[in-house]
Amino acid sequence: MTSLQKYNVAVVGATGAVGEKILDSLNNKQIPINQLLLLSSKRSAGTEIEFQGTTYTVQEAKPESFEGIDIAFFSAGGSVSKKLAPEAVKRGAVVIDNTSAFRMDPEVPLVVPEVNAQDIKNHNGIIANPNCSTIQMVAALQPLKEKYGLSRIVVSTYQAVSGAGNEAVDELRDQAKAFLNGEEMESNILPVSGEENHYPIAFNALPQIDVFQDNGYTFEEMKMINETKKIMHDESMKVAATCVRLPFFTSHAESVYIEVDTEGLTAADVKEALSKAPGIVLQDDPNNQVYPTPLTAEGKTDVFVGRVRKDLDNDKGFHLWIVSDNLLKGAAWNSVQIAEATIQNNWLKK
Numbered sequence: 001m002t003s004l005q006k007y008n009v010a011v012v013g014a015t016g017a018v019g020e021k022i023l024d025s026l027n028n029k030q031i032p033i034n035q036l037l038l039l040s041s042k043r044s045a046g047t048e049i050e051f052q053g054t055t056y057t058v059q060e061a062k063p064e065s066f067e068g069i070d071i072a073f074f075s076a077g078g079s080v081s082k083k084l085a086p087e088a089v090k091r092g093a094v095v096i097d098n099t100s101a102f103r104m105d106p107e108v109p110l111v112v113p114e115v116n117a118q119d120i121k122n123h124n125g126i127i128a129n130p131n132c133s134t135i136q137m138v139a140a141l142q143p144l145k146e147k148y149g150l151s152r153i154v155v156s157t158y159q160a161v162s163g164a165g166n167e168a169v170d171e172l173r174d175q176a177k178a179f180l181n182g183e184e185m186e187s188n189i190l191p192v193s194g195e196e197n198h199y200p201i202a203f204n205a206l207p208q209i210d211v212f213q214d215n216g217y218t219f220e221e222m223k224m225i226n227e228t229k230k231i232m233h234d235e236s237m238k239v240a241a242t243c244v245r246l247p248f249f250t251s252h253a254e255s256v257y258i259e260v261d262t263e264g265l266t267a268a269d270v271k272e273a274l275s276k277a278p279g280i281v282l283q284d285d286p287n288n289q290v291y292p293t294p295l296t297a298e299g300k301t302d303v304f305v306g307r308v309r310k311d312l313d314n315d316k317g318f319h320l321w322i323v324s325d326n327l328l329k330g331a332a333w334n335s336v337q338i339a340e341a342t343i344q345n346n347w348l349k350k
């Protein structure tokens with residue numbers, strides 16, 4: 001296949017928070033599309049969605065939907081991917097999966113193009129898109145790893161409600177309205193839909209994202225730890241994470257402490273490496289109160305870094321503040337970048 005070719009593209013979960021942004025990203029990336037197929041559950045089948053001037057009717061996703069599809073983006077939850085991604089691959093499609101279903105499968109490349117695009121060529125039909133909070137962190141840390149070495153990461157996240165899907169966005173909006181009207185806040189989704197207890201997110205902070213594991217970490221925290229090692233090809237890297245949900249709609253922020261291998265570096269050295277890195281925008285000018293925030297990062301595809309400081313006690317320690325739109329670089333944009341790299345390098349078919 002050549003880059004002049006047009007592709008039949010399916011989006012599974014097209015009516016969801018990530019699916020909507022995949023369509024926006026496909027628009028901006030201009031992957032040449034022959035046929036576009038928009039899929040959802042039975043609930044939204046029949047919904048009409050406009051893309052590049054054409055109105056498409058959303059259809060229920062079934063195994064036979066993937067006949068003739070070249071590239072299928074999946075963002076409809078892990079169980080849907082587990083069931084339907086192999087069906088799509090069986091019919092000749094390459095699947096780019098946004099869920100956690102295949103991320104830690106040794107046969108499946110887990111890709112952030114700025115870090116490990118070369119891994120794509122080893123795919124067997126499925127390429128996994130990492131967790132949103134992992135993507136922005138590894139994109140910002142890879143240039144530092146390459147230049148100065150990296151042995152330890154300790155991250156605390158400040159994550160937006162859209163990371164938990166459109167229902168969580170609605171829940172925050174409804175709770176905020178209720179609170180300001182002096183009414184009781186109803187909690188049915190967060191911290192984890194399907195768990196027994198739910199707590200208000202409006203005017204609150206929830207130190208639980210996804211379910212708890214036996215070791216006391218949440219699944220989101222373990223995703224950040226394990227996925228970082230896999231993407232950076234470094235099982236010996238020391239990684240710890242604390243993931244917290246906060247009441248804003250879009251973009252995750254992260255306070256990240258790192259230990260590099262090189263002695264005697266300054267914050268200016270770290271900033272210099274970041275300022276030249278692809279997809280990274282340095283916003284760091286304390287004298288003029290310049291630093292990234294979730295609101296300023298919203299709608300943008302870059303990863304923004306600010307508040308770069310040298311640790312006061314450890315010569316090899318540095319602190320950074322990393323912010324990016326969780327639905328774009330954290331999900332849709334990264335998957336469309338993967339598709340683009342796959343096409344450009346002729347890696348679509350094995």
Ligand SMILES: NC(=O)c1ccc[n+]([C@@H]2O[C@H](COP(=O)([O-])OP(=O)(O)OC[C@H]3O[C@@H](n4cnc5c(N)ncnc54)[C@H](OP(=O)(O)O)[C@@H]3O)[C@@H](O)[C@H]2O)c1
Binds near residue numbers: 061100330
């Ligand atoms: N939000 C993020 O920041 C983010 C980032 C990275 C990865 N992800 C992952 O991406 C996936 C989707 O997340 P989201 O935030 O977009 O969720 P969402 O807003 O709740 O949307 C879910 C989408 O999946 C569809 N769906 C549900 N059940 C289905 C089924 N049985 N068959 C086919 N389609 C089905 C829904 O269709 P209906 O309209 O018919 O219900 C909807 O289009 C999740 O696995 C999530 O972990 C999310």
